[in-house]
Amino acid sequence: xxxxxxxxxxxxxxxxxxxxxxxxxxxxxxxxxxxxxxxxxxxxxxxxxxxxxxxxxxxxxxxxxxxxxxxxxxxxxxxxxxxxxxxxxxxxxxxxxxxxxxxxxxxxxxxxxxxxxxxxxxxxxxxxxxxxxxxxxxxxxxxxxxxxxxxxxxxxxxxxxxxxxxxxxxxxxxxxxxxxxxxxxxxxxxxxxx
Numbered sequence: 419x420x421x422x423x424x425x426x427x428x429x430x431x432x433x434x435x436x437x438x439x440x441x442x443x444x445x446x447x448x449x450x451x452x453x454x455x456x457x458x459x460x461x462x463x464x465x466x467x468x469x470x471x472x473x474x475x476x477x478x479x480x481x482x483x484x485x486x487x488x489x490x491x492x493x494x495x496x497x498x499x500x501x502x503x504x505x506x507x508x509x510x511x512x513x514x515x516x517x518x519x520x521x522x523x524x525x526x527x528x529x530x531x532x533x534x535x536x537x538x539x540x541x542x543x544x545x546x547x548x549x550x551x552x553x554x555x556x557x558x559x560x561x562x563x564x565x566x567x568x569x570x571x572x573x574x575x576x577x578x579x580x581x582x583x584x585x586x587x588x589x590x591x592x593x594x595x596x597x598x599x600x601x602x603x604x605x606x607x608x609x610x611x612x
Contacts, residue, residue: 443487468585511572515547518563
């Protein structure tokens with residue numbers, strides 16, 4: 419579930435895709451890794467944001483397309499979740515995270531529906547993250563280490579064949595101000611040790 423409420427929040431920018439250099443930090447990872455033929459790119463769009471676009475194919479056992487960051491070391495200690503400013507195409511997407519302990523294939527995911535043709539900001543609480551491995555939900559004993567997140571990613575799957583296009587302006591971390599009345603988020607997400 420995603421939080422689209424109007425609570426007062428404090429945000430910190432992680433990715434501002436009006437900066438083309440930030441788009442280059444994301445790479446496609448499609449179902450070709452398991453024999454499928456889906457394709458995707460993450461590129462600069464004409465309106466100065468990022469565009470996650472491609473075609474999902476169910477041929478040859480496939481069915482997903484994704485992009486993810488190069489390996490990072492983000493610290494979200496004290497933050498409530500991620501805020502995505504996106505423009506959708508009436509399809510459902512997932513945001514994915516991996517941490518330093520994640521075995522191959524393990525991701526923490528949340529589905530989100532950005533609607534279509536309008537820019538919206540969707541807040542996704544970290545408490546909504548669900549552990550999964552190659553699309554299969556795992557037991558809740560797997561919890562992400564939010565002090566050492568390695569990658570962020572976007573995925574379209576769930577047998578949604580055909581072309582897709584998700585515009586992405588920004589990804590930010592946020593804190594609900596009333597969630598932390600007695601303590602302030604003093605961490606700025608960034609590479610650990612910076």
